[in-house]
Amino acid sequence: MHYDQCFGCGDVESGLHMRTTVGEHMVVHSRFTVTEAHQGAPGLAHGGLLACAFDEALGSTVGNLLRKPAVTGKLETDFVRPVPVGTTLYIAARLDGVAGRKIYVSAEGRLGSADGQVAVRARALFVQVGFEHFTTHGYADALQRFRSTTRESKWDINP
Numbered sequence: 001m002h003y004d005q006c007f008g009c010g011d012v013e014s015g016l017h018m019r020t021t022v023g024e025h026m027v028v029h030s031r032f033t034v035t036e037a038h039q040g041a042p043g044l045a046h047g048g049l050l051a052c053a054f055d056e057a058l059g060s061t062v063g064n065l066l067r068k069p070a071v072t073g074k075l076e077t078d079f080v081r082p083v084p085v086g087t088t089l090y091i092a093a094r095l096d097g098v099a100g101r102k103i104y105v106s107a108e109g110r111l112g113s114a115d116g117q118v119a120v121r122a123r124a125l126f127v128q129v130g131f132e133h134f135t136t137h138g139y140a141d142a143l144q145r146f147r148s149t150t151r152e153s154k155w156d157i158n159p
C-alpha cells in the first residue's frame, strides 16, 4: 500500500523517497541516501532521520509480507557507525514473528552496498489495527486517500 503524502515513501519534496522490494528468503530491501537535508552534525546524518528511514523500511516489511494495516508501537535503533552525507544505506529487513496483533520486525543498514559495514540496526513492534484507526484519528476520508494513491491492485482494502 502506498500513500503519496507519506514522508517515508511518498512523493513529498522534503520526504525520504524510499522504495522497497521483497528479495529472497522474505528479506525486504530498501535504500536510503543521506543528503545535506538530513544532517545532524556537519556532514553526518541525523539519528532521528535514520530512525525514520528504519520505521519506513520496517513498516514496508509488515505491509509487503503481511498485507495488513499496522502502526509502529515501538521502535529501537542502535547507531553503530556514523553515516556521512552522500552515503546510501542498504537496509535489509525481516519479519521475526507475529503474536496476535503484535508484529515483530528487525533490520540492519549497511554503508554503501548490501555487504558494506553495518551502520544501524533496528527492531520494531508493529500493532495491527483496523482501518478505522486511520479514519478516526487521521483524516475521515483516509481510505479514499489511500485508495487514490495505491500502487498495488492486490491490496485488500475493504475485506
Ligand SMILES: CCCCC/C=C\C/C=C\C/C=C\C/C=C\CCCC(=O)SCCNC(=O)CCNC(=O)[C@H](O)C(C)(C)COP(=O)(O)OP(=O)(O)OC[C@H]1O[C@@H](n2cnc3c(N)ncnc32)[C@H](O)[C@@H]1OP(=O)(O)O
Pocket (backbone or CB within 6 Å): 001, 008, 055, 056, 057, 058, 059, 060, 061, 062, 063, 064, 067, 068, 069, 070, 071, 072, 073, 074, 100, 101, 102, 125, 127, 129
Ligand atoms: C502510518 C501508517 C501507514 C499506513 C498503514 C497501513 C497499512 C500498513 C501496511 C503497509 C504500509 C506500508 C508501509 C508503511 C511504512 C511505514 C509505516 C510507518 C508507521 C508509523 O510510523 S505509524 C505512526 C506512529 N505510530 C502511532 O501513531 C501509533 C500510536 N499508538 C496507537 O495507536 C496505539 O497505542 C496502538 C494501536 C499501537 C496500540 O493500541 P491498542 O489499544 O490498539 O492496543 P493495545 O494497547 O491493547 O496493544 C496491543 C498489544 O500491543 C502491545 N503494545 C502496544 N504498544 C506497545 C509498546 N509501545 N511496547 C510494547 N508493547 C506494546 C500491548 O501490550 C498489547 O499486547 P498484549 O496483546 O500482549 O497485551
